[in-house]
Amino acid sequence: MSADSIIAVSLLLPLIGAFGIALAGKSPNLREGVTLLTAAALLACVFQLLEPVLNGARPALVLLEPLPGLPIAFQVEPLGMLFALVASGLWIVNSIYSIGYMRDNGEENQTRFYLSFALAIAATLAIAFSANLLTLFLFYEVLTLITYPLVTHAGTSEARGGGRTYLAILMGTSIIFLLPAVIYVWHVAGTTDFRPGGILPDNLDTGTIVILLALFMFGIGKAALMPFHRWLPAAMVAPTPVSALLHAVAVVKAGVFSVVKVMMFIFGFDQLAGSTDWLAAIAGFTIVAASLVALSAVNLKRRLAYSTISQLSYIILAAAILAPLSMIGAALHIAAHALGKITLFFAAGAIYTASHKTEISELDGIGRRMPWTMAAFGIGALSMIGLPPAAGFVSKWYLVSGAMDQAHWFALAVVLLSTLLNAGYFMPIVYRAYLRPLTAEAEAHPHGEAPLPILLALGLTAAGTVALFFYPDVPLALARQMVNMP
Amino acid sequence: MSLSAHLPVLQVVLPLVSAPIAVLFRHGGFAAGIVTGGAWAAFATAIGLWLHVAEFGTISYHMGNWAPPWGIEYRVDRLTSFVLLLVSGTAAVVLPWSRASIDREIPEELHYLYYAMFGLCLAGLLGITVTGDAFNIFVFLEISSLATYVLIAMGRNRRALAAAYRYLIMGSIGATFIVIGIGFLYLMTGTLNLADMAVRLRAVENSRPVLVALAFLTVGISLKLALFPLHQWLPNAYTYAPSAVTAFLAATATKVSVYVLIRFYYSVFGESLVFEQLPLPQFMLALSLLAMFAASFIAIFQDNLKRLFAYSSVGQIGYITLGLSFGSLTGLTGSIVHLLNHGVAKAAIFLLIGGLVLGMTKPGTVTAEPSFDRLAGLSKRMPYTSFGIVIAGLSLIGVPGTAGFISKWHLILAALEQDQFWLVAAIVVSSLLAVAYVWRFVEVAYFTPPPEDSTSVQEAPLSLLVPAWLLVTATIWFGFDTTFSVGSASDAAQQLLKAAQ
Incomplete structure (x- = not known):
């Protein structure tokens, strides 16, 4: 099979899987079998693309051309490859986890759940492989719409309210800011293709560049730059597997991925030089402010959500520094944060499944009853803070190196402060879980570890978080290729 | 002349004759067959016209072989053929659909009338689009509007009557404005043929009667196309009309009115008068x-x-x-x-x-x-x-x-x-x-x-x-x-x- 046709297959596979899931809706075991099989086949498929891409090939596929010069087209470049690997790899783990979670909590409408999930993965891969802005925008919107039923899954008025915020902010920002930006690029450049070095004409003045960049940065609401971050905590009403894969990996990473793509392949570093200070400032503000909110959050998932907002802005900050090393850090952080944060969400879901606890204050002594879960949680927390031996250390290392190269003291200060804040809101949880005694109320309600599929999934991602610290070769090679640093 | 040369007139005639035949037999099922057949034939005609225009350019059909500007001209250009396709295509889809729907929404004894009116409405809308004659536009506009009033009034809900009545009043005002506008243009140019009118208007472009004509036409057509705030008739008409009627009207009636507006602005008054001087x-x-x-x-x-x-x-x-x-x-x-x-x-x-x-x-x-x-x-x-x-x-x-x-x-x-x-x-x-x-x-x-x-x-x-x-x-x-x-x-x-x- 040629690399070009593998793109088509990897986009089709989740769709076929979704179809199979719908057909097998009556028999849960068969249905979950279809999900796992599709996910495994998809990962195998995406892996096929890795070697050609590492060797410098850029497989491409033009689907169709709705308007002259504006095709729906795909092209695999290193960053998209990395994103696709992360998303499809974690889909398998997440599916294992979902089986344990959804069954143990007796959730309804499970067929709709798995179906939407498969479609969301298809949209995510299409974003990762998109060859131009139009394609990216198309699947960006598709991803919003497909994940909406997952957010409102419970059907309660709280879930509907969360879904409303989710849709209003993501759709609103993308229609009001992103769409005009895309059309403006087409208007001045005559193309929307992603090309190394950017496609915008040289005669744009700085004011236009700044405004256009702002339209993109705020238009890509999935990157959760403040003040358009509220959808992410609102999305936490979804079942935990959704929060884990979609709102820690697929959807939010699609956001920061788009940010990096636009900055590198639409604007180009030369064009952006001197126009990104404000962006670094807002990203820095988002990092610190979200950390402060996380510090005061009493609900575990809410704390994780704000931690995600803060970590996403690391990537935006890294891109805004405009140094090759910090770009490598941005790319690595897409993978590193994905692994770490999915572990943390898995742990939160495991705690909920085993003990129905959602508040941090209830977690006293829970490490004794759920040692595996809390160990995984600890590793995820280390990665968030950026300490060895977790993957977060590697990406932060590159980010800091890039900032030093550019003598970007503001970025360094933000990273330092944020590291302290991260430690400030994650360590107390670990402390509570292991060192505090069980409360009297918890004593009265005994429970054990979470079901096996859940433990298996969070064990895998925790191991991955550590493995990425020791063996960052593949993501690093992809990231270096992205910035042409062999 | 072969049959294909008569496509422009067949476009209107086919649905137009299906209506009286339907009334003649007074049988719901038969009426459904004949009017649906008429609509499909109109759709086929529209496809033929579209292909012809795309390949050979604008068609000018002289009714009864009377050369324009004396005779009535049917004129099919790119825009015309596009709108014809939209109107006849919608009818071709909606008519077969409406069998089951009107069973519940319209009393059985009125079914034949529903189809007859539908055929008339379709013929009127197609006529407005295809004709190159200003007075013909008004005639077909009235045919389609009168048929529409009846169709809306057929809704089972009694409020449909009020809605149809309201539309009748508003629509008639609109039609009156349009005919006054056309009258002024005739007064100034002495012709009703749109192409001829456009040429002759150049000489009297800035005279007051021409501006008045433009004003009357703009307001009249805006009423028919439901331009805010002249849309008052539309919500109730759409709400209480039988569902099939609403579906058909929503896709065609206002769209044809937009077509008429574009036609008058670009093909008659010209860009400079409409877009630069006013x-x-x-x-x-x-x-x-x-x-x-x-x-x-x-x-x-x-x-x-x-x-x-x-x-x-x-x-x-x-x-x-x-x-x-x-x-x-x-x-x-x-x-x-x-x-x-x-x-x-x-x-x-x-x-x-x-x-x-x-x-x-x-x-x-x-x-x-x-x-x-x-x-x-x-x-x-x-x-x-x-x-x-x-x-x-x-x-x-x-x-x-x-x-x-x-x-x-x-x-x-x-x-x-x-x-x-x-x-x-x-x-x-x-x-x-x-x-x-x-x-x-x-x-x-x-x-x-x-x-x-x-x-x-x-x-x-x-x-x-x-x-x-x-x-x-x-x-x-x-x-x-x-x-x-x-x-x-x-x-x-x-x-x-x-x-x-």
């Missing part, structure tokens, strides 16, 4: 913006689904007239392509609502109203209907991958070309209002538990679902393959602009 574009821009915001905003708060989408139509017409107000190729292309894109999406929505009403109405009772409190949990019982409405609704919002996105792309591009950044903002912000009203349906249909006594509601029959889903598929199709839609629209726009200079 503040008409600014005026139209203001009204379009009002429609986009006010009508869409009102739509959000409607409790009846049909009325909600009726107000949405008024808002969407605002996008069409907005495109006109730019006076540029991109704007005009966006306008023309939105005739099709909105027509298809709205027809699909009203057909699906028709199926929904059918599912909710028990035989022999008054037609049920699709109000929101009865739609809770609808997706469980009518999954195909609900999902179809959502897809077509996404097109109204302009989500990429749907036909509506293509229209919006052109409108925004047209605004950018003129550096009107605030207009870009207005277009995108008004889209959010569409999100709001479409999502009201989504929340109720998908995420609200159904009421206890809802078991009797069932999915619409296939005879309703297949034509409706044909249109739903078309809204997606025109979002990805625009060779027909944008291709025809931009050809038509180029032709118009070239002729208008």
Whole structure:
């Protein structure tokens, strides 16, 4: 099979899987079998693309051309490859986890759940492989719409309210800011293709560049730059597997991925030089402010959500520094944060499944009853803070190196402060879980570890978080290729 | 002359004769057959005309071999053939669909009349489009309007009568304005042939009677196309008319009126008079913006689904007239392509609502109203209907991958070309209002538990679902393959602009 046709297959596979899931809706075991099989086949498929891409090939596929010069087209470049690997790899783990979670909590409408999930993965891969802005925008919107039923899954008025915020902010920002930006690029450049070095004409003045960049940065609401971050905590009403894969990996990473793509392949570093200070400032503000909110959050998932907002802005900050090393850090952080944060969400879901606890204050002594879960949680927390031996250390290392190269003291200060804040809101949880005694109320309600599929999934991602610290070769090679640093 | 040379006149004659034949036999089933046959023949004719015009250019057909400007001329150019396809195509889809629907919504003894009126209405709309004669436009306008009043009044709900009456009054005022405008033009030029009129108008361009004619025509046609705030007749007419009628009218009646407006502006008065010497574009821009915001905003708060989408139509017409107000190729292309894109999406929505009403109405009772409190949990019982409405609704919002996105792309591009950044903002912000009203349906249909006594509601029959889903598929199709839609629209726009200079 040629690399070009593998793109088509990897986009089709989740769709076929979704179809199979719908057909097998009556028999849960068969249905979950279809999900796992599709996910495994998809990962195998995406892996096929890795070697050609590492060797410098850029497989491409033009689907169709709705308007002259504006095709729906795909092209695999290193960053998209990395994103696709992360998303499809974690889909398998997440599916294992979902089986344990959804069954143990007796959730309804499970067929709709798995179906939407498969479609969301298809949209995510299409974003990762998109060859131009139009394609990216198309699947960006598709991803919003497909994940909406997952957010409102419970059907309660709280879930509907969360879904409303989710849709209003993501759709609103993308229609009001992103769409005009895309059309403006087409208007001045005559193309929307992603090309190394950017496609915008040289005669744009700085004011236009700044405004256009702002339209993109705020238009890509999935990157959760403040003040358009509220959808992410609102999305936490979804079942935990959704929060884990979609709102820690697929959807939010699609956001920061788009940010990096636009900055590198639409604007180009030369064009952006001197126009990104404000962006670094807002990203820095988002990092610190979200950390402060996380510090005061009493609900575990809410704390994780704000931690995600803060970590996403690391990537935006890294891109805004405009140094090759910090770009490598941005790319690595897409993978590193994905692994770490999915572990943390898995742990939160495991705690909920085993003990129905959602508040941090209830977690006293829970490490004794759920040692595996809390160990995984600890590793995820280390990665968030950026300490060895977790993957977060590697990406932060590159980010800091890039900032030093550019003598970007503001970025360094933000990273330092944020590291302290991260430690400030994650360590107390670990402390509570292991060192505090069980409360009297918890004593009265005994429970054990979470079901096996859940433990298996969070064990895998925790191991991955550590493995990425020791063996960052593949993501690093992809990231270096992205910035042409062999 | 071979039969194919007579296609322009057959376009009108075929549906026109089907109507009296239907009345002659007074039999519902027979009438259905003959009028549907007429509509399909008209659709085939329209396809033939479109192909012919695309290849050989404009057709000028001389009625009874009397050369224009003395005889009546039928004139088919790119825009004409495009609108003919839209109108006859919608009729060809809606008519077979309406069999099952009118069973519940119209008394059996009136079925033959329904088909006869439908045939007349179709013939009138096609006649307006195809003719190149100003007075002929008025005649066909009256034929289609009178038939429409009857069709609307056929709704089982007694409020349909009031709605039809209101439309009768407003429509007659509009028609009167139009005929006065045409009268002034005749006075100044001594001709009724549009092409001839355009030539002769050059000499008297800035005289007061010509300006008065322009004013009367603009207001009269704006009434018929429901330009905000002259839209008052539309919401009730759409809400209480039988579902099939609403679906047909929503996709065709206002669109043909837009066509007439474009025809008079570009082919008769000319670009310089309308767009350069008068503040008409600014005026139209203001009204379009009002429609986009006010009508869409009102739509959000409607409790009846049909009325909600009726107000949405008024808002969407605002996008069409907005495109006109730019006076540029991109704007005009966006306008023309939105005739099709909105027509298809709205027809699909009203057909699906028709199926929904059918599912909710028990035989022999008054037609049920699709109000929101009865739609809770609808997706469980009518999954195909609900999902179809959502897809077509996404097109109204302009989500990429749907036909509506293509229209919006052109409108925004047209605004950018003129550096009107605030207009870009207005277009995108008004889209959010569409999100709001479409999502009201989504929340109720998908995420609200159904009421206890809802078991009797069932999915619409296939005879309703297949034509409706044909249109739903078309809204997606025109979002990805625009060779027909944008291709025809931009050809038509180029032709118009070239002729208008």
